[in-house]
Amino acid sequence: MTAVVEPVASPGRVSTTATPLALYDRVLHSAALSRPAEFLAPRGPVAPGAVLGGSANLLLVDPAGGRPPQHVPVARWCGGLRMGDDALLAHCHAATLDVGCGPGRLAAALARQAVPVLGIDISAEAIRQARRRGAPARLACVLTGDLDARWQHVLLADGNIGIGGTPSRLLTRCAGLLRPGGDLLVEVGPPGTASWAGLVELAVDGERSTPFPWAVVAIDDIAAMAGRAGMRVRETWTEARRWFARITR
Numbered sequence: 001m002t003a004v005v006e007p008v009a010s011p012g013r014v015s016t017t018a019t020p021l022a023l024y025d026r027v028l029h030s031a032a033l034s035r036p037a038e039f040l041a042p043r044g045p046v047a048p049g050a051v052l053g054g055s056a057n058l059l060l061v062d063p064a065g066g067r068p069p070q071h072v073p074v075a076r077w078c079g080g081l082r083m084g085d086d087a088l089l090a091h092c093h094a095a096t097l098d099v100g101c102g103p104g105r106l107a108a109a110l111a112r113q114a115v116p117v118l119g120i121d122i123s124a125e126a127i128r129q130a131r132r133r134g135a136p137a138r139l140a141c142v143l144t145g146d147l148d149a150r151w152q153h154v155l156l157a158d159g160n161i162g163i164g165g166t167p168s169r170l171l172t173r174c175a176g177l178l179r180p181g182g183d184l185l186v187e188v189g190p191p192g193t194a195s196w197a198g199l200v201e202l203a204v205d206g207e208r209s210t211p212f213p214w215a216v217v218a219i220d221d222i223a224a225m226a227g228r229a230g231m232r233v234r235e236t237w238t239e240a241r242r243w244f245a246r247i248t249r
């Protein structure tokens with residue numbers, strides 16, 4: 001999760017019981033319990049940069065110990081638009097698929113702008129929250145779901161290029177969801193940072209999830225990655241220490 005996670009101290013010894021999805025759902029739910037009323041308004045305004053309280057200290061952990069644990073900023077995803085979101089959203093002029101939409105801040109913002117949008121996520125709690133914020137959203141796996149190939153833009157924000165742990169496979173799949181002339185809008189890691197792929201676990205409150213595959217792609221590597229998927233990087237930009245690439249066939 002390149003641009004959205006920060007290294008933190010090791011979580012120490014924990015038990016491994018829950019699936020990643022169960023842990024993530026629980027953390028999202030606890031964030032929602034302390035959600036201010038403005039976040040529940042179906043299409044109401046959300047203060048820019050607003051962040052919710054009450055979310056647990058969710059960590060992304062390398063089970064092999066090779067990479068330091070990183071904070072997963074769920075509260076940030078549950079809040080209002082982040083710095084850098086506006087430029088990303090400005091690239092979305094027509095039908096947009098927000099892959100791994102989480103609680104739906106981007107999809108809800110596009111819906112408010114009357115841009116046709118669908119958020120998809122494998123988390124039922126994320127879909128519930130996204131819908132409550134006014135985002136059209138449905139439960140679906142980007143890799144295996146039955147999804148129409150009709151999108152002008154496919155968003156992979158907040159490090160979602162890591163979904164599935166094989167970025168070239170994910171890019172190929174997302175490219176297959178585009179209509180002719182469409183593009184992928186991908187958030188990547190800053191220059192000079194390391195790309196990696198491997199197993200990770202979620203850790204929170206003395207509990208650890210079972211491992212699942214994840215990946216990080218730095219901007220230095222996105223052209224090669226896109227090339228492996230038969231695509232090309234057409235544009236890159238940076239804002240608020242976040243980095244993005246627009247990729248087409």
Ligand SMILES: C[S@@+](CC[C@H](N)C(=O)[O-])C[C@H]1O[C@@H](n2cnc3c(N)ncnc32)[C@H](O)[C@@H]1O
Binds near residue numbers: 024100105163
């Ligand atoms: C890094 S978080 C992104 C948060 C989100 N962009 C937001 O604004 O809140 C990754 C999201 O991708 C979802 N996800 C993971 N695997 C997925 C898959 N195979 N298909 C669809 N969504 C997936 C997770 O449930 C999670 O909500």
